[in-house]
Amino acid sequence: MRTLFKFHGGVHPPGNKTQSTQQPTATAPIPAKLIVPFRQHAGEAAKPVVQVGDHVLKGQLIGEPAGFISSAIHAPTSGTITAIDMQPVAHPSGLPELCATLIPDGRDEWVERKPTDYRAQPADELRHLLRMAGIVGLGGAVFPSDIKLRPLRDHPNKDIGTLILNGAECEPWITCDDMLMRERAAEIVQGAEMLRSMLGSREVLIGIEDNKPEAIAAMRLAVADSGLPFKVVAVPTIYPGGSAKQLIRVLTGLEVPSGKLPTDIGVQCFNVATVYSAWRAVAHGEPLVSRFVTVTGNVRQPRNYEALIGTPLTDLIALGEPLPDTDGYIMGGPMMGMPLPSTSVPLVKAGNCIIAGSKKLFPPPPPTLPCIRCTRCAQACPADLQPMDLYWFSQSKNFGQAQAFSLFDCIECGACSYVCPSHIPLVQYFRFSKSEIRMREQDKLAADRARERHEYREFRIEREKQEKAERLAAKEKAAAAAKPAEPPVVATNPDAAPENTAQMKIQAAIEHAKEQAAAIKPKNTENLPPELLAEIAEIEARRARIRETAKSDVEPPKE
């Protein structure tokens, strides 16, 4: 028996997983139309490399990675691209994204697939292959996997000692990883061995919550068959035990330091579905064009489907046969998922679960009462935060204090909201505070730049005035001295010195202002991992777009 460790807090929401595991995973039919967003991953959107009217094959590259943190997008089936335009997608912002519309030709004809023997390839070749196959984290963060497999920047020769496969799947209702492990265990194990060799890990741990005995058994069998020394570890069922940092803690006893990455403590963690997709990409040459997705909740036929990326959710939902009292849909789990603004949006790489909701399944919470500081939230918080204090600071927009109380260590798991007897939407307050703080930091940066520019402009005007006066004086002098015909001298040299000192003074002032600004800048968002930075960048990009659209809406006509 392996010694397991505990993390603080956690909650036990009803699992509701058995409904969707009664039947084996089915392959969802090819829909009449596919909508494939070019941004289905953290970071920059992929750049379209096809034109409207092009005929594409299944697995053909249609969007290439554009930037360090980016990934590729492929045609999920063969057919014709009929549009490349902005379409609504499942994103909390509700903003549209650039998508390709693909009308399948029904032949589902693959592009030429080139299986690769990973043992014969150097790691950077494999990373490039994964990047071009569109492999991203399928646990929900959709962070490009190739970046997570890079050698450490500061310690390129240090191995990642432990590779962890995350099969915890702690969110209620979701069972897509469970079914994948039951049905594709051998390939997950092969994929794990491939990633292990890329990272140079000595140890591979496969963490699965103990409410999935079938998956645990299947994975154990697959590991035994492979003869590989991997350990399949049943971890206690507790939400959010599937959060990477919490799972690492449970399996290794190590805590990923605040603001650091797992690799900083010699651990890397991949979701089992990511590992499976990575294996398919390398060993079979199949890019990521489909995924397992759970369709459950208020439906007659809860089940898992292997569905093509880009399938309109309406089609998937129809497969589940929603009951008449269905009044909404959640993408993801009930703890961290998002309500779908519309079911016409497509399935994306992050889409692990669609839950049909009803008043009975997800009743409206009772009215919110004031916080009575009962500390149930603090007892439930897996990050050891004090949510009641953070709530107080957020409510009063005391963001400095919120940051001082480690707001940015909140993983937004929602455990605090779940247990609150006053039914305060705590995690929503924290999301608000975080985005406010990020926005203010951006605004402050912009203001600092504007002030610098202004200061320099003032200085420049002053300098020009001075120069003009000097020129005039020199001219007059020259005119006065024209008769004795002496060499026109000196004017520049002695004057240059005071000008220089003035410039230096102003430069010093600017430097000082910069230093001050740097000192004021809150520490919490420094040294953020690339995932978060990417997320911030994404949010900022969206924000900028909103601002622009808002501007163009209200801009008065030019006269």
Added chain:
Amino acid sequence: MAAFFSPFISKPDTVAQIMLRVMLALLPGIAMYVWYFGPAILVSIALASVTALATEAAMLKLRNRPVAPFLQDNSALLTGWLLALSIPPLAPWWLIVVGTAFAISISKHLYGGLGNNPFNPAMIGFAVLIVSFPAQMTHWLTPHGLGQVELGFLDQLRYTFLGSLPPGVTLDAITMATPLDTLKTRLHLDESVKQIFDMPIYGRLAGQGSEMVSLGFLAGGLYLIAARIITWHVPVAYLGALFATAGLFHLADPAHYVTPLFHWFSGAAMLGAFFILTDPVTGPTTNRGKLIFAAGAGLLTYLIRAFGGFPDGIAFATLLMNICVPLIVLYTQPKVFGKKMPAGKNGGAQ
């Protein structure tokens, strides 16, 4: 699906349920109270309940707050019950009314209502009463079998509402000072603990009857811990500090300082440990803070009991520690995930 953001599910707990379960946990103690001292306590609890709800409703109305949801949260009721259990059961009706009304209006609503009051409302009510009406606050009922006369329920009612006793019965005949109070007075008269404990009002652990009430509260308190409504920190630290302080003095001079067990089971120690100091609103939020807060209250309780001017010290100990709560919380913040392990111990690359 009414929610617009996650989580879409929540635990069915509500503030009202929590308060209700705390009130349920008071029942064993109340039952003991009735058994040993008669049903007068039920009258004061009823009076306190009515007053608490009426005051709550009036204050909500004055503050332009929705009345119904807050009236249903049971918090005012609980305050009333705790105050009723803290003062003598056989008291003129206005005593409990004044105390409860003050607790709810001044110490709760003037500070912003539920969740915003810095001081324990029931203890503020108690403090106001003991300072303003010290005489009425000392007329504790004699337990069954110890008094010269025992009042029937109707007689008790008549006294509470009309202030009249049956002919030939004096207040002194049916009431007494509490065991704690008696101890204090007698010790001042240079009697030894042993002599004093020979008096019939003392039982096996502490006061006859009142020790059983304390046991009832202990049982209810253990239920609260088992039901995860409170954590162990406050009761353990409070009773531990009280025991340790009392034990030190007792060891040094057993003739003048009673056993720690006596302190546990007399006065409101058990009520305080499990029901009063555990008030989440006025107590600290951190676990270490709870330990400090409750240990401080235990120490203060002992000091007030042994050396202060009042027979029992829970109320003032609670209020004094309430003042310290923000400071305690500030200095007992737990370490956040990822900031806990000292650098290097994590085997990290930093």
